Amino acid sequence: MKVYIIGIGLIGGSFALDVKENFPEAKVFGIDASEPHISKAKELKLISESAVMADLKNADVVFIAVPVDASIEVTKKVLDEIGENTLVIDAGSTKSKLCAAVSEHAKRRNFLAAHPISGTEYSGPEAAIPDLFRGKTNIICEVEKTAFKLQERAMEIFSKLGMRIRYMDPESHDRHIAYVSHLSHISSFMLGKTVLEKEKNERDIFDLAGSGFASTVRLAKSSPAMWSPIFQQNKENVLETLNEYIHNLTQFKTLIENEDFEEVFKEMERTNHIKSILNGIN
Amino acid sequence: MKVYIIGIGLIGGSFALDVKENFPEAKVFGIDASEPHISKAKELKLISESAVMADLKNADVVFIAVPVDASIEVTKKVLDEIGENTLVIDAGSTKSKLCAAVSEHAKRRNFLAAHPISGTEYSGPEAAIPDLFRGKTNIICEVEKTAFKLQERAMEIFSKLGMRIRYMDPESHDRHIAYVSHLSHISSFMLGKTVLEKEKNERDIFDLAGSGFASTVRLAKSSPAMWSPIFQQNKENVLETLNEYIHNLTQFKTLIENEDFEEVFKEMERTNHIKSILNGIN
Numbered sequence: 001m002k003v004y005i006i007g008i009g010l011i012g013g014s015f016a017l018d019v020k021e022n023f024p025e026a027k028v029f030g031i032d033a034s035e036p037h038i039s040k041a042k043e044l045k046l047i048s049e050s051a052v053m054a055d056l057k058n059a060d061v062v063f064i065a066v067p068v069d070a071s072i073e074v075t076k077k078v079l080d081e082i083g084e085n086t087l088v089i090d091a092g093s094t095k096s097k098l099c100a101a102v103s104e105h106a107k108r109r110n111f112l113a114a115h116p117i118s119g120t121e122y123s124g125p126e127a128a129i130p131d132l133f134r135g136k137t138n139i140i141c142e143v144e145k146t147a148f149k150l151q152e153r154a155m156e157i158f159s160k161l162g163m164r165i166r167y168m169d170p171e172s173h174d175r176h177i178a179y180v181s182h183l184s185h186i187s188s189f190m191l192g193k194t195v196l197e198k199e200k201n202e203r204d205i206f207d208l209a210g211s212g213f214a215s216t217v218r219l220a221k222s223s224p225a226m227w228s229p230i231f232q233q234n235k236e237n238v239l240e241t242l243n244e245y246i247h248n249l250t251q252f253k254t255l256i257e258n259e260d261f262e263e264v265f266k267e268m269e270r271t272n273h274i275k276s277i278l279n280g281i282n
Numbered sequence: 283m284k285v286y287i288i289g290i291g292l293i294g295g296s297f298a299l300d301v302k303e304n305f306p307e308a309k310v311f312g313i314d315a316s317e318p319h320i321s322k323a324k325e326l327k328l329i330s331e332s333a334v335m336a337d338l339k340n341a342d343v344v345f346i347a348v349p350v351d352a353s354i355e356v357t358k359k360v361l362d363e364i365g366e367n368t369l370v371i372d373a374g375s376t377k378s379k380l381c382a383a384v385s386e387h388a389k390r391r392n393f394l395a396a397h398p399i400s401g402t403e404y405s406g407p408e409a410a411i412p413d414l415f416r417g418k419t420n421i422i423c424e425v426e427k428t429a430f431k432l433q434e435r436a437m438e439i440f441s442k443l444g445m446r447i448r449y450m451d452p453e454s455h456d457r458h459i460a461y462v463s464h465l466s467h468i469s470s471f472m473l474g475k476t477v478l479e480k481e482k483n484e485r486d487i488f489d490l491a492g493s494g495f496a497s498t499v500r501l502a503k504s505s506p507a508m509w510s511p512i513f514q515q516n517k518e519n520v521l522e523t524l525n526e527y528i529h530n531l532t533q534f535k536t537l538i539e540n541e542d543f544e545e546v547f548k549e550m551e552r553t554n555h556i557k558s559i560l561n562g563i564n
Contacts, residue, residue: 196556199461212501215501216497222554224550265510
């Protein structure tokens with residue numbers, strides 16, 4: 001099996017590691033706009049060789065893991081280049097615009113739109129880790145538009161890598177993921193900003209911050225090059241979540257201002273209920 | 283050494299475990315308003331015996347770990363009861379109001395105001411864990427108001443438990459901690475609320491949420507009985523942090539609305555700088 005990975009960062013590189021581990025006969029090639037990324041990916045043995053777009057006609061699988069502002073053009077170009085039996089998987093965090101962009105492509109049936117809900121706050125080839133996808137949910141959109149044989153090939157890979165599969169239309173995906181992923185990143189970035197602005201003497205932050213702060217602000221380490229295009233592509237949904245979040249914060253602030261601490265208590269008690277939901281997530 | 287712990291929850295119970303581990307000759311007694319907490323604490327061997335306030339005249343150390351709305355009255359009562367050489371430590375998350383309330387007490391020199399920056403999102407005696415305080419910062423306020431010999435006794439305990447000591451006046455403590463702890467809890471609770479409200483079908487949250495969401499919303503599991511009084515006591519500082527947080531979120535929202543994704547990128551890039559600060563926190 002010849003696997004070509006476009007974008008050898010955290011997701012692409014981790015996918016490469018798992019493919020090599022689970023399919024010993026597979027040969028993994030890398031394509032990346034960044035020459036240092038390619039060198040690093042070779043050095044870390046994420047990929048065997050670098051490749052170019054014209055090589056894709058020989059590919060069994062192409063896995064696209066680039067920032068979402070690049071993925072539409074990259075995916076179209078990939079579909080133009082591949083052979084009849086190549087499976088193309090995109091792993092980006094937004095799905096509506098991409099699915100719309102390729103809907104009329106002659107090779108649409110070679111394409112599978114996916115979103116493995118996995119990652120860390122780090123990026124680049126050095127961030128790749130084995131078994132990143134094990135036990136994680138992988139959302140697949142418009143599965144019916146992918147050729148059945150290529151669906152099977154994808155499922156075999158996802159299954160070996162340990163992913164749980166869920167099916168969803170791209171619009172629902174983007175709406176839901178705005179709440180459980182995109183909003184978390186903004187809340188974390190703005191929390192980080194608020195504290196950094198206030199505490200010019202960084203030593204003070206460091207000394208006073210505990211594990212709770214570290215946990216809520218962890219996502220503020222994430223890559224702007226990845227996240228800015230996500231907010232752009234999912235603008236309407238992200239704005240909706242932000243409006244609701246700001247509304248809830250403002251309401252909570254008013255409760256404190258009015259010294260209605262009975263209601264402050266109740267607000268928190270109602271939200272405590274999230275415990276039972278979170279217990280299944282790691 | 284006779285150690286009396288008032289409030290055998292996460293903090294009091296964890297302190298009990300560490301005292302028993304590090305001072306094998308110590309005898310640990312428990313006082314708690316909740317009878318089930320006392321029973322549980324005995325069953326879990328956090329304490330040897332339960333006690334009452336009148337017993338405190340024999341105490342070498344009293345460690346107060348109750349919600350901050352109770353701690354002022356509890357601390358005053360404790361100071362009324364103790365002997366000449368008893369050390370009284372309070373471990374609550376706000377310090378200004380408590381320090382002011384005991385400033386004129388005849389036994390003020392027996393009292394040490396502390397805040398070990400440690401804990402988890404869980405509460406109650408079952409949440410107690412060994413070594414909770416190791417490597418964590420312990421803020422001490424108004425150290426000069428505590429008798430020198432009792433300071434020494436406190437430092438010996440804190441040192442054996444592995445805490446890093448920092449000194450701060452109570453007002454600075456409350457102002458800084460509003461940013462790095464109290465605000466994080468509100469941002470997390472309101473994030474949890476926003477998502478819960480939207481996703482009535484909880485199965486969808488569970489399936490789509492990854493480790494990033496779990497991390498930012500973790501503190502929404504925290505105890506309302508602990509946190510509502512903290513927001514009450516530190517109202518002015520908490521409102522200031524909330525105003526700035528809401529302001530930053532609104533500004534970020536406006537950037538997205540105006541499609542100024544260059545500035546969205548820069549905002550995140552500037553905040554990325556928090557990486558270097560967070561690396562030392564676990």
